[in-house]
Amino acid sequence: MQNIALTEGVYYILLSLTKPMHGYGIIQNVLFLSKGRVHLAAGTLYGAINSLLEKGWIVALPEEKDSRKKEYLITEKGNEVLSDEIKRLKELYENGKDFLKGE
Amino acid sequence: MRKVVYKGFFVWNFEKEEKWLNEMATKGLALISVGPFRYEFEDSLPDEYEVRLELLKKSVDNPESESYIRFVEETGAEYIGTFNRWVYFRKKTKEGSFELYSDNSSKIKQIERIIGSILFIVLLNIFFGAENIYFMLSLDSAFNAMGFINLFLGAFGLIGIIRLWKKKKKLERDKDIYM
Numbered sequence: 354m355q356n357i358a359l360t361e362g363v364y365y366i367l368l369s370l371t372k373p374m375h376g377y378g379i380i381q382n383v384l385f386l387s388k389g390r391v392h393l394a395a396g397t398l399y400g401a402i403n404s405l406l407e408k409g410w411i412v413a414l415p416e417e418k419d420s421r422k423k424e425y426l427i428t429e430k431g432n433e434v435l436s437d438e439i440k441r442l443k444e445l446y447e448n449g450k451d452f453l454k455g456e
Numbered sequence: 457m458r459k460v461v462y463k464g465f466f467v468w469n470f471e472k473e474e475k476w477l478n479e480m481a482t483k484g485l486a487l488i489s490v491g492p493f494r495y496e497f498e499d500s501l502p503d504e505y506e507v508r509l510e511l512l513k514k515s516v517d518n519p520e521s522e523s524y525i526r527f528v529e530e531t532g533a534e535y536i537g538t539f540n541r542w543v544y545f546r547k548k549t550k551e552g553s554f555e556l557y558s559d560n561s562s563k564i565k566q567i568e569r570i571i572g573s574i575l576f577i578v579l580l581n582i583f584f585g586a587e588n589i590y591f592m593l594s595l596d597s598a599f600n601a602m603g604f605i606n607l608f609l610g611a612f613g614l615i616g617i618i619r620l621w622k623k624k625k626k627l628e629r630d631k632d633i634y635m
Contacts, residue, residue, distance in 0.1 A: 362559055377531045394558035395528040396510060400565070422530055 375422040464493045468616035477507040505546040506554040560631045567624045581610030
């Protein structure tokens with residue numbers, strides 16, 4: 354079980370890449386998912402993508418001839434990390450919910 | 457109409473440089489090209505562009521830098537140019553806010569990169585300055601300003617490094633609480 358918290362950015366990047374997406378697509382999708390709250394900056398996203406590729410949590414898809422944009426997709430390993438993180442977030446959320454009830 | 461301004465910034469004042477470029481953009485002068493201490497602007501609407509700059513990891517003609525620049529362009533920014541390893545981008549303000557780094561750890565990495573880019577030359581100046589002065593004094597040779605110049609440059613650079621270091625520490629403290 355992976356028990357180290359992912360950054361908000363990495364969490365949303367992995368969640369976005371359950372479908373193939375290029376860099377700009379990820380930024381747009383994360384903006385959409387977070388209702389405009391999380392705006393990934395290009396440099397930060399680029400660094401995160403490279404780290405995730407190195408870790409083998411995502412892969413770059415073979416480039417199509419007429420497209421210069423590289424697309425990425427989550428791997429099996431990435432899927433595992435993502436579901437572990439969702440479980441961890443659920444725990445955080447459930448415990449917080451009980452706290453609110455007690456008020 | 458184009459306007460050229462000659463101006464220099466020390467690397468540890470990169471935020472000041474960026475602020476100045478954005479003040480020009482607010483006035484309707486958008487950066488169009490950069491060179492050695494040279495900034496060229498073109499007329500634009502006031503506040504039409506937001507300008508960002510950063511130090512690249514590798515030299516400009518390295519494939520990794522090229523792929524990074526292309527990546528930033530794909531997010532809707534325009535590549536303006538490079539000077540040394542510094543790259544300049546601009547993006548239309550109507551297309552949304554423009555930042556290159558949105559979290560603390562990538563901001564910290566950028567500062568470390570800037571420190572790394574000057575550390576060697578600063579230490580070299582201090583070393584040769586001290587060595588020069590030491591020999592001048594111990595050998596009772598004629599006065600030689602070189603050592604003092606080196607030492608002065610080194611000390612000046614060191615102040616810059618300390619400033620960057622403090623900035624980095626501040627971000628790291630925040631990182632203990634926030635991401």
